[in-house]
Amino acid sequence: MEKSLMEFLFSWQSMSTMLASIMVMQTAITNFRQFLPPGFERCVRDFLSKVIQTAINYFLYLLPSKFQRFVRDLLLSFTCESRGTIVIKEDDNSYSNDLYDAAHSYLTSQCLFSPKVFNFSKHKNSRKIIKKMGSNQSFEVTFEGVKVQWSLQQSSNDQSSSDIGRNNSIHHSLELSFDEQHVQKIHDSYIPHIVEVYESIRFKNRQRRLYTNRLGSPGGWRPMPFVHPSTFETLAMDKVMKTEIQEDLKRFIGRKDYYTKAGRAWKRGYLLHGPPGTGKTSMIAAIANFLDFDIYDLELTGVYSNSSLMNLLINTSSKSVIVVEDIDCSLDLSNRKKKKKKKKKVEPGRKRSSSGVSLSGVLNFVDGLWSCCAGERLIIFTTNHKEKLDPALLRAGRMDKHIQLSYCGIDGFKILTKNYLGIEEHEVIKKVEKVLPFVKITPADIAEIFMSSDGNAEIALVNVVEEMERRLKKVGDSEVVAEAFIDPTWENFKARYASQATRKLHQLQVIFRARRLLGFGLRRSCQNTVATSIGTSAGYGKFRGRIRGSKLKAYGIVDFDMQDEFDDFKGVTKVIRASPGSRPI
Numbered sequence: 116m117e118k119s120l121m122e123f124l125f126s127w128q129s130m131s132t133m134l135a136s137i138m139v140m141q142t143a144i145t146n147f148r149q150f151l152p153p154g155f156e157r158c159v160r161d162f163l164s165k166v167i168q169t170a171i172n173y174f175l176y177l178l179p180s181k182f183q184r185f186v187r188d189l190l191l192s193f194t195c196e197s198r199g200t201i202v203i204k205e206d207d208n209s210y211s212n213d214l215y216d217a218a219h220s221y222l223t224s225q226c227l228f229s230p231k232v233f234n235f236s237k238h239k240n241s242r243k244i245i246k247k248m249g250s251n252q253s254f255e256v257t258f259e260g261v262k263v264q265w266s267l268q269q270s271s272n273d274q275s276s277s278d279i280g281r282n283n284s285i286h287h288s289l290e291l292s293f294d295e296q297h298v299q300k301i302h303d304s305y306i307p308h309i310v311e312v313y314e315s316i317r318f319k320n321r322q323r324r325l326y327t328n329r330l331g332s333p334g335g336w337r338p339m340p341f342v343h344p345s346t347f348e349t350l351a352m353d354k355v356m357k358t359e360i361q362e363d364l365k366r367f368i369g370r371k372d373y374y375t376k377a378g379r380a381w382k383r384g385y386l387l388h389g390p391p392g393t394g395k396t397s398m399i400a401a402i403a404n405f406l407d408f409d410i411y412d413l414e415l416t417g418v419y420s421n422s423s424l425m426n427l428l429i430n431t432s433s434k435s436v437i438v439v440e441d442i443d444c445s446l447d448l449s450n451r452k453k454k455k456k457k458k459k460k461v462e463p464g465r466k467r468s469s470s471g472v473s474l475s476g477v478l479n480f481v482d483g484l485w486s487c488c489a490g491e492r493l494i495i496f497t498t499n500h501k502e503k504l505d506p507a508l509l510r511a512g513r514m515d516k517h518i519q520l521s522y523c524g525i526d527g528f529k530i531l532t533k534n535y536l537g538i539e540e541h542e543v544i545k546k547v548e549k550v551l552p553f554v555k556i557t558p559a560d561i562a563e564i565f566m567s568s569d570g571n572a573e574i575a576l577v578n579v580v581e582e583m584e585r586r587l588k589k590v591g592d593s594e595v596v597a598e599a600f601i602d603p604t605w606e607n608f609k610a611r612y613a614s615q616a617t618r619k620l621h622q623l624q625v626i627f628r629a630r631r632l633l634g635f636g637l638r639r640s641c642q643n644t645v646a647t648s649i650g651t652s653a654g655y656g657k658f659r660g661r662i663r664g665s666k667l668k669a670y671g672i673v674d675f676d677m678q679d680e681f682d683d684f685k686g687v688t689k690v691i692r693a694s695p696g697s698r699p700i
């Protein structure tokens with residue numbers, strides 16, 4: 116204790132001596148200015164200013180933070196220069212300050228070339244090492260011959276606030292001080308230069324961010340590094356659909372002028388819907404990676420009013436994806452017209468939403484006047500129950516593209532075997548291809564089987580086929596005990612059969628092939644089959660059929676071979692993909 120007091124006094128004593136010497140030198144320079152060679156005075160003043168800066172950095176930490184600023188300004192005044200100061204706060208009336216971000220990035224880029232020691236950090240989950248200026252450190256930059264001193268200040272807000280979590284939050288500000296005679300240059304050239312540098316480096320070496328809404332954070336968003344390995348290559352889904360989405364995204368980002376010309380905000384809404392585990396979240400990550408965008412993951416239950424929601428929207432930046440996952444669980448967004456007055460039951464295991472945000476708040480969020488306040492942005496909602504959403508939310512202009520992610524198809528299965536097992540061709544894949552349209556199995560289920568097979572590809576494939584057969588059998592067993600079913604339209608079908616195009620026959624074959632896989636008597640089933648409701652279009656047919664006695668019902672899209680006319684059941688009909696709900700019942 117005694118020792119540190121001595122150190123303190125000694126430090127202040129040294130400082131006082133040094134300041135006194137500097138003052139003497141300053142006076143000498145001022146008095147003998149006319150005898151000095153040109154430029155010499157400037158050199159000496161610069162030297163003294165540097166000495167004072169170093170002294171400030173060295174001694175200032177000894178003071179309580181409240182006095183640091185005052186003492187610093189006082190000490191700087193000893194350089195006999197009138198100093199101009201610009202303060203750039205991290206947030207301005209709860210709006211995040213873009214200039215702060217710009218200055219911060221600019222300084223980070225400058226720090227990289229500095230031999231000085233700065234703060235090094237590495238965020239959790241990030242590979243990047245960040246080197247930046249620490250609080251109360253200062254850093255000198257020369258811009259077009261003008262020396263600018265930067266420092267980072269930190270203050271805590273201990274005023275009480277109505278917002279939970281806002282108390283005692285830390286606020287940062289960057290201060291730049293410079294010789295007052297250069298104020299014009301700083302305003303007109305240096306500040307725009309900072310913004311320019313920021314824009315150019317922003318999308319280059321930046322660490323992409325995932326933002327989550329949190330009260331008390333600047334702009335309401337809390338950033339963290341975004342690293343997710345999901346890409347369109349690793350996504351298990353239909354090839355055609357995948358290409359279509361990529362094309363849509365490319366078209367969207369390349370159409371700034373088009374949107375302006377059309378008088379529309381440069382944004383696009385996607386609704387991802389489908390059962391759990393079909394890859395909705397993975398697709399969001401793949402989209403963000405594809406576009407190189409940040410993600411704003413909006414948790415609606417943490418937003419207490421429509422105005423807070425607007426505030427969050429305003430504080431999102433361009434080139435970002437705004438995501439609301441499981442929208443139907445966050446709010447009551449059901450069809451307003453169908454709404455009944457009685458209180459809605461909450462599904463077991465789901466909490467009733469505590470958000471003060473209303474449907475109209477969300478509609479305005481997606482498509483209101485404020486929605487065009489930044490550059491290109493993608494708004495993605497996900498749900499497991501599209502039917503629960505109000506049509507107003509689903510209309511084009513809000514949710515422009517509806518993407519259904521369904522159970523695993525053969526394209527998806529091949530991608531999973533490639534990703535998880537490193538296999539692209541295998542006998543088992545052919546077998547799976549036949550079964551898959553009739554099995555409800557998600558990519559998440561398959562991924563889990565692959566992962567739990569200890570890296571042994573053969574075992575993994577056997578396990579996945581076993582699981583598919585088990586699922587088929589489970590459905591089949593329940594059917595066996597089902598009551599015999601006599602379809603009243605069978606006679607009609609028989610009568611019409613001869614005049615129908617062969618395609619119907621082939622469409623039926625798909626069902627029979629499925630039956631064979633199920634292990635039921637194929638030929639007998641054939642005798643008792645009825646097909647109904649067949650719609651076709653260029654080479655593809657939708658089929659729906661029932662098999663008497665087992666109540667097999669399947670919906671699907673198949674291709675068919677028109678050359679195989681009336682050659683009963685010999686032609687091979689390949690199932691391209693089953694439509695959602697394609698299953699034996």
Ligand SMILES: Nc1ncnc2c1ncn2[C@@H]1O[C@H](COP(=O)(O)OP(=O)(O)OP(=O)(O)O)[C@@H](O)[C@H]1O
Pocket residue numbers: 349350351352390391392393394395396397398499527558559560562
């Ligand atoms: N289409 C897919 N392609 C690749 N992997 C997938 C796919 N679908 C699911 N997975 C795997 O399953 C896991 C869960 O998937 P994901 O979270 O994307 O599903 P989800 O549809 O968002 O589910 P939920 O509706 O429950 O949020 C992921 O970690 C991913 O590895």
